[in-house]
Amino acid sequence: MNGHDEHRVNILLYLDNELRGQELEYLLAHLDNCADCRRLLEEERALSNLLHRTRPLYTAPEPLRARIAAAAGPPAAFGDKPKRKHEHLLRFGWRNAQCSGVRWMTLAAMIIVVVLGLTLVPTVVRHAEAATFIDTAVTTHRAYQENQVPLEIRSFAGKVPFQFRLPSSQSSPVGHPAYALSGARLVKFKNENAALVTYQMKAETISLLIASDESAVAAGGDEIRSGNLTFHYNTRAGLNVITWSTHGITYALVSSIHGSAQHSCLVCHQNMADQNVFK
Amino acid sequence: MFLKPNTPLAADIVGVEHINGLFSYALVLTRNRSEAEDLVQETYVRAIGAMGRLRPESNVKIWLFTILRNIWLNQLRQRRTAPQIVEMDVEGINVGIGTKTSDDDPYALYVSTLERNQVREAIDQLPADFREIILLREYEELSYQEIAAILDCPTGTVMSRLARARAKLRALLSAAWQTAVQSGKEVIE
Numbered sequence: 001m002n003g004h005d006e007h008r009v010n011i012l013l014y015l016d017n018e019l020r021g022q023e024l025e026y027l028l029a030h031l032d033n034c035a036d037c038r039r040l041l042e043e044e045r046a047l048s049n050l051l052h053r054t055r056p057l058y059t060a061p062e063p064l065r066a067r068i069a070a071a072a073g074p075p076a077a078f079g080d081k082p083k084r085k086h087e088h089l090l091r092f093g094w095r096n097a098q099c100s101g102v103r104w105m106t107l108a109a110m111i112i113v114v115v116l117g118l119t120l121v122p123t124v125v126r127h128a129e130a131a132t133f134i135d136t137a138v139t140t141h142r143a144y145q146e147n148q149v150p151l152e153i154r155s156f157a158g159k160v161p162f163q164f165r166l167p168s169s170q171s172s173p174v175g176h177p178a179y180a181l182s183g184a185r186l187v188k189f190k191n192e193n194a195a196l197v198t199y200q201m202k203a204e205t206i207s208l209l210i211a212s213d214e215s216a217v218a219a220g221g222d223e224i225r226s227g228n229l230t231f232h233y234n235t236r237a238g239l240n241v242i243t244w245s246t247h248g249i250t251y252a253l254v255s256s257i258h259g260s261a262q263h264s265c266l267v268c269h270q271n272m273a274d275q276n277v278f279k
Numbered sequence: 280m281f282l283k284p285n286t287p288l289a290a291d292i293v294g295v296e297h298i299n300g301l302f303s304y305a306l307v308l309t310r311n312r313s314e315a316e317d318l319v320q321e322t323y324v325r326a327i328g329a330m331g332r333l334r335p336e337s338n339v340k341i342w343l344f345t346i347l348r349n350i351w352l353n354q355l356r357q358r359r360t361a362p363q364i365v366e367m368d369v370e371g372i373n374v375g376i377g378t379k380t381s382d383d384d385p386y387a388l389y390v391s392t393l394e395r396n397q398v399r400e401a402i403d404q405l406p407a408d409f410r411e412i413i414l415l416r417e418y419e420e421l422s423y424q425e426i427a428a429i430l431d432c433p434t435g436t437v438m439s440r441l442a443r444a445r446a447k448l449r450a451l452l453s454a455a456w457q458t459a460v461q462s463g464k465e466v467i468e
Contacts, residue, residue, distance in 0.1 A: 009438045012445065016416075018423060047449050051417040054395040057402070060302035064316050068298060068323050222392050233392045 007034075011041050015048055062123065070111055123219075130219035130232065134243060136189055137209040137252035138236045140196055144207055159186055160193045161212050162249050190215040209252040216250035218243035297340055300419050301347055307410045308351050310403065318354075322347040338425070344415070345429050401451040409444035416441055 013019040182200035194211035221234035234241045305315035
């Protein structure tokens, strides 16, 4: 064990505010004189920040959450006997064979059907509609890539049932745009006009399908909520798709950029003023 | 969270406050979605069944995590084999995240999601004892003493294992990050 290993545990304790007294004083004094341990402290702090940013690691699926919520039933006071009916309900939802009474089985089945029905049906419908929008965005993206969809207009004013404004390009400090608007056209989505906008980079194409939220739904996939917005991330046949709805409009951003998130975003933003957002 | 007399006990336990943490822990242990759901389900079944034996001063979170781990260990023993290596079934998992950022920039959020995936992949490459200690400390914010109680080991073991787990995780993430940056530069150039 070298000198830094000896301090590694104390550095973690220090980061976790669990170091006290003489050990704390000793570590602080050591950090003043040891550049390697200071670097180690910063690396550990950066790791902690990264991990904390990614909380929670996973989210329980809705059906599981619904089963457990259904089993919770009315609140019980401290000291009550074990809630056998809850056990039955949970076990029934998971393994039919473990229910012993036909009466409880029937009751539990009815409750589960009602709860799951109320919980899942609207979700399933929304997800199906969202999948349709994603499929259309991916199909349109591919059609454009295969030159089957010519780009013909640069303004959608009066042609789509919504208003929006998009940047045509974003210049980098070194003088040339990282990406540029390559074209746009109208496409049909559920009998409504939708807008297809494409951006071209040196090696990659990004397309943005924009539709009214009366016809298009953003749902499913990996979800991130921010304020009133929810972003949905999906992968379809090697293409990355992000969908979101705001101000009555639903968007689907499709790209074939490979690699990590940082990579995907830095392709456009690496030389720009907002690059720190992605680092 | 500690139980108090006259607390709505069932709601405390099954009120899904800890369900994300339990599901994450189960997924980290099993690396399989259906097994993880099964494990969480069984944890709640046992917890509800044992509510009457819970002391008022008990820490429900620690109690639930301990139940989950004990069930998992029992399942492993029943299989009479070493833990199976199962491909992690992450696709299709509802990973609603709930993370808030300071603005509504979709790119920043996109980064956040893919960053999370990168972290998940790195954690998935860790050995089981490293995966669980990272989860318990960094995601569930349990103290070393609480982790020691769940893992049934000395606090010193928690400290040293956590240090080794973090070092390994940092190395994995650094490698992934370097690869991403390098390939990003190649595309730009």
